Amino acid sequence: MTTFHSPHDLKVTWLYDLPFGKDGRWLRSGVGHYVLGGWTVSSIQRYQTGSPLAITAGSFASDALFNVGLRADIRLPKDQWITGSKPTDPDVTRGTPYLNPQAFAPPPTTSNLVPLRLGNSPRYLSHMRGFARFGEDLSLIKRTDLGFREGTNFELRIDAVNLLNRIGICNPDTNVNDLNSFGRVFSKCGGPRVIQFGARINF
Numbered sequence: 001m002t003t004f005h006s007p008h009d010l011k012v013t014w015l016y017d018l019p020f021g022k023d024g025r026w027l028r029s030g031v032g033h034y035v036l037g038g039w040t041v042s043s044i045q046r047y048q049t050g051s052p053l054a055i056t057a058g059s060f061a062s063d064a065l066f067n068v069g070l071r072a073d074i075r076l077p078k079d080q081w082i083t084g085s086k087p088t089d090p091d092v093t094r095g096t097p098y099l100n101p102q103a104f105a106p107p108p109t110t111s112n113l114v115p116l117r118l119g120n121s122p123r124y125l126s127h128m129r130g131f132a133r134f135g136e137d138l139s140l141i142k143r144t145d146l147g148f149r150e151g152t153n154f155e156l157r158i159d160a161v162n163l164l165n166r167i168g169i170c171n172p173d174t175n176v177n178d179l180n181s182f183g184r185v186f187s188k189c190g191g192p193r194v195i196q197f198g199a200r201i202n203f
Contacts, residue, residue: 001052001122001123001124001125001126002052002124003051003052003054003124004051005051005052005126006013006048006126007049008047008048008049009046009047009048009049010045010046010047010048011045011046012043012044012045012046012112013042013043013044013045013070014042015040015041015042016040016041016042016118017039017040018036018037018039018040018041020036020037020039021036021037021038021039022037023037029074030112033203034144038142038143038144038145039140039141039142040139040140040142040143041138041139041140041191042138042139042141042143043137043138043139044135044136044137045135045137046133046134046135047089047132047134047135048057048132048133048134049129049131049132049177050127050129050130050131050132050133050171051129051130051171052124052125052126052128052130053125053128053129053130053171053173054071054123054124054125054174055071055072055074055104055119055121055125055126055174056070056071056072056175056176057070057071057072057106057107057115057119057175057176057177058070058175058177058178066073068097069117069203070106070107070119071107071118071119071120071121071122072104072105072106072107072119072121073104073105073106073107073119073120073121073125073175074103074104074119074120074121075102075103075104075105076100076102078105078127078128080100080102080103081099081104081125081127081128082083082098082099082100082102082128082168083097083098083099083100083183084096084097084098084099086098086131086169086188087169087185088169090169090170090185090186090187090188091184091186092182092186092187093174095172095181095184095186096184096185096186097183097184098172098183098184098185099128099172099174099182099183099184100183101143101176101182101183104121104176104182105176106119106177107119125145125157130170130171130172131152131168131169131170131171132162133168133189133190134166134168134169135162135166135190136158136163136166137160137161137162137163138159138161138163139157139158139159139160140157140158140159141155141156141157141158142155142156142157143155143202144156146201149203151202151203152201152203153201153202154199154200154201154202155198155199155200155201155202156197156198156199157197157198157199158195158196158197158198159195159196159198160191160193160194160195161191161193161194161195161196162190162191162192162194163193164192164193165192166190167188167189167190168188168189168190169185169188170185170186170187170188170189171185172184172185173186183192
């Protein structure tokens with residue numbers, strides 16, 4: 001299992017020339033030809049399930065037991081790993097509970113906090129994932145032939161990133177040594193909708 005493993009990851013890219021104007025099916029002349037002709041719509045859409053989570057036991061020396069980073073111990077069955085539901089508006093101060101703090105623990109240590117063994121959890125937990133992510137980007141482009149040179153045109157475009165203004169939820173804190181924050185979700189992920197306009201001459 002790897003951090004980028006995703007059982008469902010749908011990517012859709014499409015482009016469509018509106019059927020108007022001199023090269024289209026309708027409105028091949030007149031005012032409609034200039035207003036509606038030359039428009040192209042394109043989009044990139046992605047719908048992805050969450051990535052597997054790694055439950056870690058930090059705050060030890062990075063070279064402890066010749067292992068870069070330590071994994072936690074699993075203490076309860078997988079049906080008890082999650083106690084909360086996906087938050088829609090996480091508490092940015094105290095965090096919104098999601099993972100069960102009783103289900104995981106750091107491996108045993110000496111009195112000097114040196115780990116006695118590696119944790120029994122796998123590198124990533126296939127049965128416990130972060131939250132799904134959805135996104136849609138859209139572009140609307142109009143090209144108008146300037147007529148004085150072949151291939152020369154005026155381009156007007158509108159680009160919308162995150163068209164539907166989807167806001168994702170960030171993964172919970174997965175370090176069991178973060179006693180006051182482990183398993184809690186503190187923030188949202190992803191940027192807001194961004195719309196930009198542009199114009200240029202292609203030649």
